[in-house]
Amino acid sequence: MKETIVGDVRQSLILLLCAVGLVLLIGCVNIANLLLARASSRSREIALRQTLGAARHRLIRQLLTESLLLSLIGGLVGLAVLFATKEFLLRLVPDSLPRLNEVSINWAVLLFALLTSLVAGTIFGLAPALQSGKLDLLSMLKRESRGSSSGEQARTRRLLVVAEFALSLVLMIAAGLLLRSFWDLLNVRPGFNTQNAMAVRIWLPIPNDEKTDIYDTIPQESALLREILRRAKTIPGVNEAAIGNVASVPLGHAWRDQRPLGLILEGHERDTASPPLVNRAIVSPEYFHLLGMTLLRGRFFTDFDDANAPAVSVVNDSFARSYWPGEDALGKRFKRPADKDWTTVVGVVADARTESLTQEGIPETYFSAYQSSPKALSVFLRGQLDPAAAPVELRRQVQSIDPQLPVFGAHTLDEIFSQSLAERRFSLQIIGLFSLTALLLAGLGIYGVISYIVSERTREIGIRLALGAPRENILRMVLRQGLTLALYGAAVGLICALIVTHLMSGLLYGVYPADPLTFVAVSLLLLASASLACYIPARRAIRIDPLLALRHD
Numbered sequence: 126m127k128e129t130i131v132g133d134v135r136q137s138l139i140l141l142l143c144a145v146g147l148v149l150l151i152g153c154v155n156i157a158n159l160l161l162a163r164a165s166s167r168s169r170e171i172a173l174r175q176t177l178g179a180a181r182h183r184l185i186r187q188l189l190t191e192s193l194l195l196s197l198i199g200g201l202v203g204l205a206v207l208f209a210t211k212e213f214l215l216r217l218v219p220d221s222l223p224r225l226n227e228v229s230i231n232w233a234v235l236l237f238a239l240l241t242s243l244v245a246g247t248i249f250g251l252a253p254a255l256q257s258g259k260l261d262l263l264s265m266l267k268r269e270s271r272g273s274s275s276g277e278q279a280r281t282r283r284l285l286v287v288a289e290f291a292l293s294l295v296l297m298i299a300a301g302l303l304l305r306s307f308w309d310l311l312n313v314r315p316g317f318n319t320q321n322a323m324a325v326r327i328w329l330p331i332p333n334d335e336k337t338d339i340y341d342t343i344p345q346e347s348a349l350l351r352e353i354l355r356r357a358k359t360i361p362g363v364n365e366a367a368i369g370n371v372a373s374v375p376l377g378h379a380w381r382d383q384r385p386l387g388l389i390l391e392g393h394e395r396d397t398a399s400p401p402l403v404n405r406a407i408v409s410p411e412y413f414h415l416l417g418m419t420l421l422r423g424r425f426f427t428d429f430d431d432a433n434a435p436a437v438s439v440v441n442d443s444f445a446r447s448y449w450p451g452e453d454a455l456g457k458r459f460k461r462p463a464d465k466d467w468t469t470v471v472g473v474v475a476d477a478r479t480e481s482l483t484q485e486g487i488p489e490t491y492f493s494a495y496q497s498s499p500k501a502l503s504v505f506l507r508g509q510l511d512p513a514a515a516p517v518e519l520r521r522q523v524q525s526i527d528p529q530l531p532v533f534g535a536h537t538l539d540e541i542f543s544q545s546l547a548e549r550r551f552s553l554q555i556i557g558l559f560s561l562t563a564l565l566l567a568g569l570g571i572y573g574v575i576s577y578i579v580s581e582r583t584r585e586i587g588i589r590l591a592l593g594a595p596r597e598n599i600l601r602m603v604l605r606q607g608l609t610l611a612l613y614g615a616a617v618g619l620i621c622a623l624i625v626t627h628l629m630s631g632l633l634y635g636v637y638p639a640d641p642l643t644f645v646a647v648s649l650l651l652l653a654s655a656s657l658a659c660y661i662p663a664r665r666a667i668r669i670d671p672l673l674a675l676r677h678d
Contacts, residue, residue: 140299140552140556140629140632141552141555141556143625144296144299144555144556144559145559147292147295147296147559147563148296148559148562148563148566149241149245150292151289151292151293151296151562151563151566151567152566153245153248153249154249154285154288154289154292154570155285155289155566155569155570155573156192156195156196156246156249157249157250157285158282158285158286158289158570158573158574159573160188160192160249160250161281161282161285162282162573162574162577171184188250189247189250189251191250192246192247192249192250193243193246193247193250195246196242196243196245196246196247196250197239197242197243197246199242200238200239200241200242200243201239203238203242204235204238204239207230207238208230211230215228217551217554217555218551219544219547219548219550219551282574282577283574283610285570286570286571286574286610286614287610287613287614287617288614288617289566289567289570289571289614290567290570290571290610290611290613290614290615290617290618290651290655291614291615291617291618291621292563292618292621293560293563293564293566293567293614293618293651294614294615294618294619294621294622294647294648294651295618295621295622295625296556296559296560296563297560297563297564297647297650297651298618298622298625298626298643298644298647299556299560299622299625299626299629300553300556300557300559300560301643301646301647302626302629302633302636302638302640302643303549303552303553303556303557303632303633304553304557305635305636305640305642305643306549306632306633306634306635306636307546307549307550307553309634309635309636310482310483310546310549310634310635311546313478313482313634313635315375315376315477315478315479315482315542316418316419316475316476316477316478316479317375317416317417317418317477317479318416318417319375319537319538319539319541319542320538320539321507321508321509321510322415322416322505322506322507322510322537322538323505323506323507323510323512323515323516323535323536323537323538324374324377324503324504324505324506324535324536324538324541325503325504325506325515325516325519325520325532325533325534325535326371326501326502326503326504326532326533326534326535327353327502327503327504327523327530327531327532328500328501328502328530328531328533329346329349329500329501329502329530330529330530330531331500340498342432342498343431343432343495343496343497343498344431344432346498347431347432347494347495349526349527350368350409350494350495350502351428351495352526353368353504353522353523353526354366354367354368354409354411354504356522356523356525356526357504357506357519357522359522360506360515360518360519360522361514361518362508362509362510362511362515363506363507363508363510363515364507364508364509365411365414365415365505365506365507365508366411366415366504366505366506366507367408367409367410367411367412367414367415367416367504367505368408368409368411368412368494368502368503368504368505369406369407369408369409369412369494369499369502369503369505370406370407370408370494370497370499370501370502370503371501371502371503372404372405372406372407373406373407373408373412373491373503374503374541375416375477375478375479375538375541375542376478376479376480376481376482376541376542376544376545377503377536377541386402386403386404386405386461386490387402387461387462388402388403388459388460388461388490389459389460389461389462390448390457390458390459391457391458391459391460391467402488403444403488403489403490404480404487404488404489404490405489405490405491405492406479406489406490406491406492407491407492407493407494407497407499408426408491408492408493408494409426409493409494409495410425410426410427410428410430410493412491412505413425413426413439413474415505415507416477416505418474418475418477419474419475420472420473420474420475421442421473421474421475422453422454422455422472422473423439423455423470423471423472423473424471424472425439425472426439426471426472426491426493426495428495430493430495430496431493431495431496432495432496434496435466435469436464436466436467436468436469436492436496437468437469437470437471437493437496438459438468438469438470438471438490438491438492438493439470439471439472439473439474439490439491440454440470440472440473440474440488440489440490440491441473441474441475441476441477441487441488441489441490442473442474442475442476443476443485443486443487443488443489444488444489444490445470445473447488448488454470454473455470455471455472455473456469456470457469457470458470468492474491481545482545482546482634483634504519504523506519510537512535512537515535516532516535519532519535520532549632552632564650564651564654567614567651567654567655568654568655568657568658569658571607571610571611571655571658571659572658572659572661572662574607574610575603575606575607575658575659575662575663576661576662576665578603578606578662579603579662579663579665579666582666583669586599586666586669587669587670590669596667597667599663599666599667600663600664600666600667603659603662603663603666604656604659604660604663606659607655607656607658607659607663608652608655608656608659610655611651611652611655611656611659612652615648615651615652618648618651619644619648622644623638623639626638626639627639
């Protein structure tokens with residue numbers, strides 16, 4: 126189980142890193158597109174300077190310098206925003222994220238961010254700089270329109286918009302799948318009831334001299350547990366109380382011992398090389414009823430299942446079906462490798478997702494707290510509880526029995542349930558934020574290209590209008606140009622998304638990586654944003670005054 130959790134964290138971090146890279150790439154593509162448009166508007170100026178003897182490498186160096194300056198300013202602004210929002214961003218990060226206390230903005234981070242912005246500025250500033258060096262001086266100087274651009278520049282800008290849309294679609298589909306997966310997890314039936322219940326930790330200290338340990342034997346510790354439960358039930362608002370070790374806390378990954386237990390099944394004593402591995406919890410008889418777990422066969426523990434009675438166990442249905450397929454698990458026996466006596470199965474409970482909401486069918490076994498001696502304990506309380514007052518009263522009751530017993534770590538089961546989803550919630554929030562940013566950048570990208578096309582074709586549009594062309598035809602012409610780019614980008618993005626979503630399948634629950642609903646919905650959303658981005662310059666085009674357009678140089 127521990128390996129599964131670490132793997133999920135690793136996958137989440139890799140996904141976040143990829144999302145950051147995609148947003149950076151989308152932003153760089155957008156900037157390259159804008160720089161190309163700006164270079165196109167300066168094409169006559171650059172051609173004139175080359176005619177007057179300016180060296181090509183000096184012009185390229187000037188354009189690169191401008192690009193680097195813009196990227197440096199952008200990097201500094203980004204760092205300023207980071208410093209301003211650092212506390213807010215850290216509040217989004219789940220506590221279970223590895224090495225969270227080491228997260229800081231140090232010189233290495235600052236230097237990496239600035240170098241990234243400079244490298245991005247250099248790479249994506251090369252396109253307009255190199256394009257400016259390939260101008261046909263004679264044809265450029267003959268052009269009437271100062272802002273007209275070469276066919277190669279126009280094709281480059283269109284390709285950049287297609288790439289931007291494709292990258293945005295990949296990121297948005299990933300966010301959509303995570304959203305559907307998170308929603309399914311929120312609605313999963315865990316097999317236990319978290320409402321109006323809480324868990325409080327107790328630790329039984331082990332003295333250096335074992336002879337002075339007053340809880341050394343199972344009967345001694347059992348007497349303590351029974352007294353704690355008796356007093357816990359007297360706390361105002363408490364209707365039920367139970368006790369168990371930390372591994373009995375449902376979804377309490379930060380509390381539980383994740384090491385599976387190796388067992389020897391009766392009749393399979395020779396299979397010691399690869400014994401069955403199951404998760405183990407030690408609980409009092411009240412535990413199952415308090416959590417609302419369903420008994421399928423047999424019985425739960427009773428107060429008489431103590432050190433003087435034969436060792437018994439309750440297993441879940443997955444345990445019974447995995448190791449005694451086609452047989453009745455009741456009466457079957459197993460033992461741990463270090464045990465001399467066999468443990469008899471007296472009950473089978475329905476599977477509950479106490480280890481992970483995303484995994485069902487994990488074999489689990491429960492031992493009686495009165496036949497074991499766990500030192501790390503959790504007291505479960507259910508009722509109309511005051512989350513602040515109940516732990517304080519429990520501490521008072523426990524320390525009235527033994528002042529040396531620490532009582533700490535109180536959490537409601539709803540809080541523990543929510544914390545188990547913290548990493549997925551964090552991934553969803555960040556990916557969602559990046560997706561909205563990508564959507565905005567993609568919309569701005571196509572808006573910029575269509576706006577530039579309209580400005581380049583102002584004279585043409587004016588002539589069409591003067592000759593009687595309906596304004597609806599002009600509107601459709603401009604929209605068609607923008608939506609064609611969006612459709613090409615969507616087609617490329619869908620192909621890329623099919624590859625990416627299969628790589629992130631380990632982070633999904635209940636959702637197929639190529640989920641048609643998510644793919645179609647996200648594609649329609651992106652095309653809708655593209656339509657809006659194209660409509661604004663298209664509306665401006667149909668409002669052009671033909672007389673003013675004919676004077677446009």
